[in-house]
Amino acid sequence: MDGARCARSLEAFRQLGSAEEYLDFFGIRYDPEVLAAGRLQILIRFSRDLAAIDARDPPPLESERLALYERALRQAYSLYRWSAPEEDKRLNVFRGGGGCSGCSGCGT
Numbered sequence: 001m002d003g004a005r006c007a008r009s010l011e012a013f014r015q016l017g018s019a020e021e022y023l024d025f026f027g028i029r030y031d032p033e034v035l036a037a038g039r040l041q042i043l044i045r046f047s048r049d050l051a052a053i054d055a056r057d058p059p060p061l062e063s064e065r066l067a068l069y070e071r072a073l074r075q076a077y078s079l080y081r082w083s084a085p086e087e088d089k090r091l092n093v094f095r096g097g098g099g100c101s102g103c104s105g106c107g108t
Contacts, residue, residue, distance in 0.1 A: 010062050013069065019043055023077070026070040030077060038080040045076040 008025070016022050019039050023030045035042070049072035053065060060068060
């Protein structure tokens with residue numbers, strides 16, 4: 001996706017949809033096997049970081065925002081990629097250690 005990398009803009013970024021597209025957009029090299037195993041965890045962490053960046057007041061300029069987005073994606077991928085095997089790589093969607101308070105389907 002060299003064309004997108006040359007024409008990096010928020011508009012181009014907003015057209016992306018897959019983890020591979022995000023990584024290619026920022027020119028981040030990745031291992032497809034690592035991405036296949038950790039796609040959800042990486043994208044959720046990236047999404048949380050994007051929300052924090054977008055919530056800044058005043059909002060960053062476009063070039064700064066894209067640099068922050070790139071750093072957030074590199075960090076999300078690296079954290080998953082280089083975590084030790086004994087560390088829990090499973091998605092931790094329940095903050096505070098409590099169980100799910102959503103549906104009643106699984107009994108937690």
